[in-house]
Amino acid sequence: MLQERIPDLTKYVEPDRVRREVYTDPGIFELEMQRIHERVWIYCGHESQVPKAGDYYAVQIGRQPMLMVRGSDGKVHVLYNRCPHRGNMMCGDRKGNAGEFFRCSYHAWTFQHDGKLRSIPMMDSGYAGTPLNKESPELCMKPAPRVENYRGFVFSSLAKDGPSLKEFLGKAIVAFDDMCDRAPEGEVEIVPNCFRVIQHSNWKIFLENQLDALHPSVTHQSTGRAAHEVEKEIAKKTKKGEAPLSYHMLSAFATVTIDKWDNFQTLNYPYGHCILTGYMGLRPQDPDTLAYDKVMIKAYGRKRFEEIVSVNIHHVLIYPGLSVQSPLQQLRAVRPLGVDRTLTEIWHFRLKGAPEPIYRRSLAYYNLVNSPATLVNADDLENFWKCHQGLSSDGGDWVSFARHFGRDIEKDGMVETAPNCGTSEAPMRNQMKAWAEYMRG
Amino acid sequence: MAKNTQHEVEQFLYQQAEFLDGKHWQPYIDLFTQDGVYWMPPEPSYQTWEGQVAIFAEDKNLMTVRMKRLLHPDAWSQRPLWETNHVVSNVIIEKQTRDEIVVRSRFHMLELRRDDVRHFAGAYRHELRKTKNGYRIKLQRVDMANAQAAYEYVLQAWV
Ligand code: FES
Ligand SMILES: [Fe+2]
Numbered sequence: 001m002l003q004e005r006i007p008d009l010t011k012y013v014e015p016d017r018v019r020r021e022v023y024t025d026p027g028i029f030e031l032e033m034q035r036i037h038e039r040v041w042i043y044c045g046h047e048s049q050v051p052k053a054g055d056y057y058a059v060q061i062g063r064q065p066m067l068m069v070r071g072s073d074g075k076v077h078v079l080y081n082r083c084p085h086r087g088n089m090m091c092g093d094r095k096g097n098a099g100e101f102f103r104c105s106y107h108a109w110t111f112q113h114d115g116k117l118r119s120i121p122m123m124d125s126g127y128a129g130t131p132l133n134k135e136s137p138e139l140c141m142k143p144a145p146r147v148e149n150y151r152g153f154v155f156s157s158l159a160k161d162g163p164s165l166k167e168f169l170g171k172a173i174v175a176f177d178d179m180c181d182r183a184p185e186g187e188v189e190i191v192p193n194c195f196r197v198i199q200h201s202n203w204k205i206f207l208e209n210q211l212d213a214l215h216p217s218v219t220h221q222s223t224g225r226a227a228h229e230v231e232k233e234i235a236k237k238t239k240k241g242e243a244p245l246s247y248h249m250l251s252a253f254a255t256v257t258i259d260k261w262d263n264f265q266t267l268n269y270p271y272g273h274c275i276l277t278g279y280m281g282l283r284p285q286d287p288d289t290l291a292y293d294k295v296m297i298k299a300y301g302r303k304r305f306e307e308i309v310s311v312n313i314h315h316v317l318i319y320p321g322l323s324v325q326s327p328l329q330q331l332r333a334v335r336p337l338g339v340d341r342t343l344t345e346i347w348h349f350r351l352k353g354a355p356e357p358i359y360r361r362s363l364a365y366y367n368l369v370n371s372p373a374t375l376v377n378a379d380d381l382e383n384f385w386k387c388h389q390g391l392s393s394d395g396g397d398w399v400s401f402a403r404h405f406g407r408d409i410e411k412d413g414m415v416e417t418a419p420n421c422g423t424s425e426a427p428m429r430n431q432m433k434a435w436a437e438y439m440r441g
Numbered sequence: 442m443a444k445n446t447q448h449e450v451e452q453f454l455y456q457q458a459e460f461l462d463g464k465h466w467q468p469y470i471d472l473f474t475q476d477g478v479y480w481m482p483p484e485p486s487y488q489t490w491e492g493q494v495a496i497f498a499e500d501k502n503l504m505t506v507r508m509k510r511l512l513h514p515d516a517w518s519q520r521p522l523w524e525t526n527h528v529v530s531n532v533i534i535e536k537q538t539r540d541e542i543v544v545r546s547r548f549h550m551l552e553l554r555r556d557d558v559r560h561f562a563g564a565y566r567h568e569l570r571k572t573k574n575g576y577r578i579k580l581q582r583v584d585m586a587n588a589q590a591a592y593e594y595v596l597q598a599w600v
Pocket of ligand 1: 084085087088106107109
């Protein structure tokens with residue numbers, strides 16, 4: 001039906017512009033959920049969210065309510081959150097512990113952590129003479145067709161076939177390597193708090209903003225200025241003439257002016273993934289950093305240590321649903337709720353084995369930038385809402401991604417922005433290229 | 442004497458709420474001691490704001506950043522109509538010494554932004570210091586009943 005109404009979806013995407021319906025049409029949204037989110041690798045969570053057998057977390061993949069659960073065998077499983085009997089949702093909470101097995105609250109069918117049927121009350125008499133027995137797959141909780149774990153980060157795909165997780169991530173896998181390698185023990189651990197913020201706009205508007213180097217100094221100017229004024233006041237009063245690093249994180253929005261963002265660079269990969277490179281001043285020479293460096297050198301040796309800390313990443317976008325800031329150990333998972341409603345789930349991590357002050361840095365960023373009382377994202381969300389409103393109008397049919405179009409450098413199957421083109425809209429072009437490929441079906 | 446104290450702290454809490462609803466940010470910040478902290482934990486189990494996840498954990502400097510942002514002409518999200526209305530009640534004096542007093546209360550806050558209404562409610566716990574200018578806040582803890590709920594949009598000012 002949708003195909004009839006939309007004869008050729010790929011006509012909606014040109015190399016440097018996109019039709020507005022791509023953001024606002026509920027029919028296209030449904031098709032996106034089918035062809036993208038319910039097919040590709042979607043981030044479920046970190047395995048440290050479910051440390052003990054029976055621990056579970058509810059997670060939405062496309063339109064599907066799923067459960068990520070730690071089995072008694074130590075493996076992390078992903079199941080549809082649905083009882084095979086009459087369809088009752090199995091776990092009504094966002095998180096918890098199921099105990100030794102799942103038990104449906106409606107008629108007490110029970111299931112192993114991997115979804116296999118464990119018992120049905122009076123099964124022998126109740127199902128005698130039917131073709132159903134304990135092994136019947138229709139009596140089991142349905143598992144996600146594919147689950148893979150990379151360095152503790154659990155992904156699931158609701159399609160049986162497709163590229164492996166590693167193949168899918170490609171070079172964007174650096175998001176997790178960069179995060180974990182910065183830990184002296186080579187692993188990160190979740191800080192068990194999820195901030196959840198709903199945006200009243202299409203999910204792609206958020207993703208396109210992640211690597212939009214043109215927006216910070218405009219959108220976040222008020223915060224940057226405010227923080228810069230206070231930062232200067234604090235610096236005047238301290239002996240060393242320095243304010244805490246957290247002020248720098250905020251004032252950078254004003255001090256890194258729009259022209260300076262062109263010094264950054266974006267790397268654009270297959271499947272829509274993109275990396276924004278750029279240095280945020282996170283390798284200062286204060287005593288805390290030096291103490292951390294020492295621990296790291298001890299763990300890795302100087303050569304490997306230098307390699308690790310010189311990884312120059314600001315942001316990694318894993319299309320279509322994850323935005324990672326590896327040097328700050330934060331990530332935001334994107335869960336589309338509807339064509340104009342998008343949930344972001346925001347987490348941060350501890351570098352295992354790193355001294356406490358290093359953790360405090362990511363904590364400061366998490367609290368100041370990513371909490372529901374964010375000093376930064378309030379203005380992003382305002383713009384996202386306004387974008388969605390504008391795109392709902394007949395005032396124009398296209399969204400433009402033409403900035404620095406034609407100057408991209410293509411090599412080895414990826415697209416690099418030319419020098420001094422950091423504000424290029426290449427990441428948006430790359431995302432929409434992947435979108436069109438997925439939507440072709 | 443005890444009755445007067447009850448009346449005084451109630452007046453203080455009402456005044457604070459009125460500063461918020463009137464967007465009198467500087468007078469609001471001035472209600473805090475020099476080392477005062479405004480704290481909203483993500484859940485009631487949290488015991489301290491230091492080194493922890495927090496929705497708000499702001500000393501006077503950070504509060505000043507927030508105020509300056511709210512007042513900046515390019516704080517885009519501040520352009521549309523935005524009003525709040527606080528009601529504070531159930532004021533209980535938890536303990537009292539010569540210099541300090543700890544007060545618990547409950548609040549309801551309705552927020553209007555453009556055409557959308559949101560409702561927040563919860564408990565305040567004020568650790569107040571008695572000064573010659575009246576009470577000043579050493580620590581204000583705000584346990585919002587909807588702290589863990591998904592936020593439709595964000596919180597821009599103190600609750
Ligand atoms: S619906 Fe689950 S046991 Fe009946
Ligand atoms: Fe932003």
